[in-house]
Amino acid sequence: MPVLGLGVWKNRECTPACLEALRVGYRHIDTAQIYRNEEACGQAIRESGLSREDIxxxxxxxxxxxxxxxxxxxxxxxxxxFGLDYIDLFLVHDPISGKEKRLATYRALLDAREAGKIRTVGVSNYNIRHIEEIKEAGLEIPAVNQIELHPLCQQRPIVEYCTQNSVLVQAYTPLLEGKFQQLIPSLHTIADKYNKDSAQVLIRWSIQKGFVPLPKSANPARIASNADVFDFELSEEDMAALDALDKGKEGAVTWNPVDVP
Structure with a gap:
C-alpha cells in the first residue's frame, strides 16, 4: 500500500483531482460508496494511462x-x-450499525475477498472493542483501521492497540479539514524551519508516526504540494512539540464515531 493517498470526500466530480494526483506521483485513491464518486475515480484510472496494478x-x-x-x-x-475487476482495500466505514450487523458485514467482506472481488479487508472508525469483537468471533483481524488522526486528535489507545496487533493505521483528515492555521497557529514556526508549508508538516508528522495519511484537495497546486513531503524529516524535538498538542476526543474536527457501542 502506498504511504500517501488522495482523499476525495466532498468531491463528487473528482476525476480531474484524481488525474492530477496520479500525474504527480500518487498511487492511492481513497473513496467510499457514500461519497458518490466511484464512477469519477474509475474514469480517472482509465484516463491516467497507468496500469491497473499500479493504482x-x-x-x-x-x-x-x-x-x-x-x-x-x-x-x-x-x-x-469503478469499472474494475477488483478493489484493493474495502473497509467497514463505521461501527454505527451495531455488533450483529458489523460482524455480518465483515464476514461479507472476507467472502468477497475469497471471491477475488476485493484484495484486502479493513475497518474505519473502529475502537479497540470493535476490533476485539472480530477476534472474539473467530475471524481474522482487519488489515487496516482508518481513523481521524492529526496532532490535535491522536487517538493514542486505538493507535497503540493497532500497532500491537499489526493493524495498519490510515489517517483521515490529516489537515484538520483545512482549519490547521486557526487551530494550530504555531504550526507555521515549525514549517519555516524546513522551508515547507504547514500542510506538508502535518502530512510529514503523520508519515513519521507510521500512519498512511489521506489528505484531501481538489486544487492541483495543493495536490502536488501535499505529496512533496519526502525530502525532509521532522526532528525529534518538532515531533514532540506536535505530539504535545493532543486534545483527545475534544480535538476531533469531523464525525469520529469511535465511541459508539
Missing amino acids: FITSKCVSKTHGYEKTLRGIDKSLRK
Whole structure:
C-alpha cells in the first residue's frame, strides 16, 4: 500500500483531482460508496494511462448499507461503478450499525475477498472493542483501521492497540479539514524551519508516526504540494512539540464515531 493517498470526500466530480494526483506521483485513491464518486475515480484510472496494478483503490460501506447480503450487493455495485475487476482495500466505514450487523458485514467482506472481488479487508472508525469483537468471533483481524488522526486528535489507545496487533493505521483528515492555521497557529514556526508549508508538516508528522495519511484537495497546486513531503524529516524535538498538542476526543474536527457501542 502506498504511504500517501488522495482523499476525495466532498468531491463528487473528482476525476480531474484524481488525474492530477496520479500525474504527480500518487498511487492511492481513497473513496467510499457514500461519497458518490466511484464512477469519477474509475474514469480517472482509465484516463491516467497507468496500469491497473499500479493504482491502489480503497472504498467503504457505511452503516446504513451494512448486513451480509447488502454488503455483497454493494461491492458488486461499486465494482460496476469503478469499472474494475477488483478493489484493493474495502473497509467497514463505521461501527454505527451495531455488533450483529458489523460482524455480518465483515464476514461479507472476507467472502468477497475469497471471491477475488476485493484484495484486502479493513475497518474505519473502529475502537479497540470493535476490533476485539472480530477476534472474539473467530475471524481474522482487519488489515487496516482508518481513523481521524492529526496532532490535535491522536487517538493514542486505538493507535497503540493497532500497532500491537499489526493493524495498519490510515489517517483521515490529516489537515484538520483545512482549519490547521486557526487551530494550530504555531504550526507555521515549525514549517519555516524546513522551508515547507504547514500542510506538508502535518502530512510529514503523520508519515513519521507510521500512519498512511489521506489528505484531501481538489486544487492541483495543493495536490502536488501535499505529496512533496519526502525530502525532509521532522526532528525529534518538532515531533514532540506536535505530539504535545493532543486534545483527545475534544480535538476531533469531523464525525469520529469511535465511541459508539
